[in-house]
Amino acid sequence: MSLIEAMTMVAGLVYLVLLAWQARSSWQWRLALGLLLMLWLLVADSLLWIGLGLVVVPLALWHRYRPLPVLGGINSQSLRAWTRKLLLLCWGLVTVQYGLHIWQLGQGESPWLVRPDVVDGFLPIAGGLGLRAWLGQGIADPHHPAATITVLVLCLSALLLGRAFCSWFCPLGLVGEWLHRLRTRLLPGEWVPPRWLDWLLRAQKFLVLAFLLFIVLIAVPGAALPGYFTSPYHQAADMKMGAFFFNLTLISGLCLGWVLLLTVAFRQGFCRYLCPYGAWLSLLGLLTPLRIRRDPARCLRSAGHDCDRCSRACPSRIQVHQLIAVRSLECSSCMSCVAACPKSADALHLGSKARRLEPQWLLGLLCLLLLVLPLLAYGLLDIWVSQTPLADRYELLQRLPWLNH
Numbered sequence: 001m002s003l004i005e006a007m008t009m010v011a012g013l014v015y016l017v018l019l020a021w022q023a024r025s026s027w028q029w030r031l032a033l034g035l036l037l038m039l040w041l042l043v044a045d046s047l048l049w050i051g052l053g054l055v056v057v058p059l060a061l062w063h064r065y066r067p068l069p070v071l072g073g074i075n076s077q078s079l080r081a082w083t084r085k086l087l088l089l090c091w092g093l094v095t096v097q098y099g100l101h102i103w104q105l106g107q108g109e110s111p112w113l114v115r116p117d118v119v120d121g122f123l124p125i126a127g128g129l130g131l132r133a134w135l136g137q138g139i140a141d142p143h144h145p146a147a148t149i150t151v152l153v154l155c156l157s158a159l160l161l162g163r164a165f166c167s168w169f170c171p172l173g174l175v176g177e178w179l180h181r182l183r184t185r186l187l188p189g190e191w192v193p194p195r196w197l198d199w200l201l202r203a204q205k206f207l208v209l210a211f212l213l214f215i216v217l218i219a220v221p222g223a224a225l226p227g228y229f230t231s232p233y234h235q236a237a238d239m240k241m242g243a244f245f246f247n248l249t250l251i252s253g254l255c256l257g258w259v260l261l262l263t264v265a266f267r268q269g270f271c272r273y274l275c276p277y278g279a280w281l282s283l284l285g286l287l288t289p290l291r292i293r294r295d296p297a298r299c300l301r302s303a304g305h306d307c308d309r310c311s312r313a314c315p316s317r318i319q320v321h322q323l324i325a326v327r328s329l330e331c332s333s334c335m336s337c338v339a340a341c342p343k344s345a346d347a348l349h350l351g352s353k354a355r356r357l358e359p360q361w362l363l364g365l366l367c368l369l370l371l372v373l374p375l376l377a378y379g380l381l382d383i384w385v386s387q388t389p390l391a392d393r394y395e396l397l398q399r400l401p402w403l404n405h
Contacts, residue, residue, distance in 0.1 A: 001378060001385055002097060002116040006051030008090045009378075012371025013040065014055055019364045022071055039372070043379020076335040076359035080167065083363060084174045091171040094118055102239065105394050115393075117385055119238055120147035124276060126237050127151035128216035133225045142387040143235045149377045149384060154277065155284060157369040161362065162285030166271055166278050167334035168366055176263045176270045183264040191265055192317070201262070202272060202330075205279040212276055233403045235388055236396040243400060268315050272330060282329040289352045292326040292337060298347040310348055313340035320348070335359055 013036060020032040044052075062068065071079075094116045104111040120126065123144055130141035130148030141148055157165050166173055184190070193201065220228055228234055244252050262269035271278050300307040301321060310320040316330035320337045333350055341348040351357040357365075378384035396403070 001047060002094070002114050002118075003047065003051060003054075004090055004093045004097065005116055005118050006047050007054055008087070008118075009371045009375040010048060010051040011055050011086075012367035013375065014052075014059070015367050016364055016372065018068070019071055019360060039376065043375055045379070048375075048379070071360040072358065074360065075339065077339050079359050079363060080334065083168055084171070087169055088171045088174050098242075102242070102397070105390070106397055108394070110390070115386065117146040118150075120144040120386070121150035122241060123147045123237050124151065124212055125215055126234065128212065129220060129225060129228065132216060132222075133229070136222060137225065139226060139229070140383055141229050143229060144237060144386060145377075145383045146374075146386070149374050153370050153373050154281065156373070157366065158281040158284035159287055160369070161290060161333060161365060162288045163278060163281045163332040164362060164366060165281060165370065166275075167332035168363065169370060170271075170277075172275070173268070173271050176268065179260070179264045180267055180269065190267065193266065205272075205274050205276055208274070208276040209279040232396055232399065235392065236400060236403055239393075239397060239400055240403065271332075272316065278332075279329075285331075286327065286329075290333075290350065290357055292320065292331060292333065292335075292348060292350055293353070294320065294324055295347045295349075296324065300342060300344075300347070307342070309340040309342065310337035313337050333362065335362075 017033065017036055020029045020036070023029060059068065097113050097116050098119050101111045101113050101115050104113075124147075126141065126144040127147030127150055130144060131151050133139040133141065134148055154165060192198075233240070245256060248256065259270060259274060262273050266272065294310075296302055299321070308319075308321045311318065311322075313336045314320055315334065315336060316328065316332065318326060318328045318331060318337075320326060335350055338348045338350060349356040350359075350362065374384060
């Protein structure tokens, strides 16, 4: 595990501690803090203690000169924006670290930066096969275990929170929004494809998902999984993925060009039309009871006002003002519609029929599922760090152009 990964996971734990402390009431907050402390003592090693110090010390200094804000008082969109920018910064540092690691390895040098294992999160096939082997046969993938854990926690988050990962945590979504915003400055206007074209474009991500599911569930027999995990192609899967986009061929160049075209042309173009993770999370999200809900009795439309602020604010173009509960596959629980609803009405909320889920608690659940659970997998189960020896990785890098299934 790299220091950046450790700091990011620890930051999720620190957020939960702050949330429990600021919301302290009766005995529940003491129980929550006690559980978090117990978990920390079980998983903490020297690297995690260093990560904790690098997170807590700056926060303490900040609090000394400017008190930390009350999390419940932060606007949902401000909270989401800061979360995404911080995570994008972490991903940027991880990308640079991984690039330097591979470059030094390619030069025949011993890298002075460790390989960040979180890059395996971009390997859905390795993660799906690893999860299948782990749950079905009790076999842990020794070469890309972080991919297994990433797929697992994403599935759990989707079952509970729908596609909230896409709008609160995913770095690619934020980069896509920036590229689209740049296009609108150069070529003003919001481009919306006709309904038939929108349907065809959206089908792409489900076709990609179907292909990935075929490989994960059917193409590789269960008896072949142990052998597949030892294959050179699987061991070098992260380097093959990087080479596909950075050592461009005609095919990879056309793929990358198509991705960039849809991303800059349409709002949320990559997320809406291409991302297979988003397609999978949207299908699992159909099972969650937590969704955007509109109270017709409080909605201004029931009083005769022609209000559609929620629909105009929705980045996924969902007609929220016409729905009681949003069950669209494109809803990512970004809460833009909730923030746009007039405060005098307060007609929208995220949650179940009986209870609301406030944005700070939504972020807390995401931190628990996507940051703290991987931390536990690393500390308790020893499933996160790749066991591929550096010498083997160097040899695989030299053979990379000739590796195939």
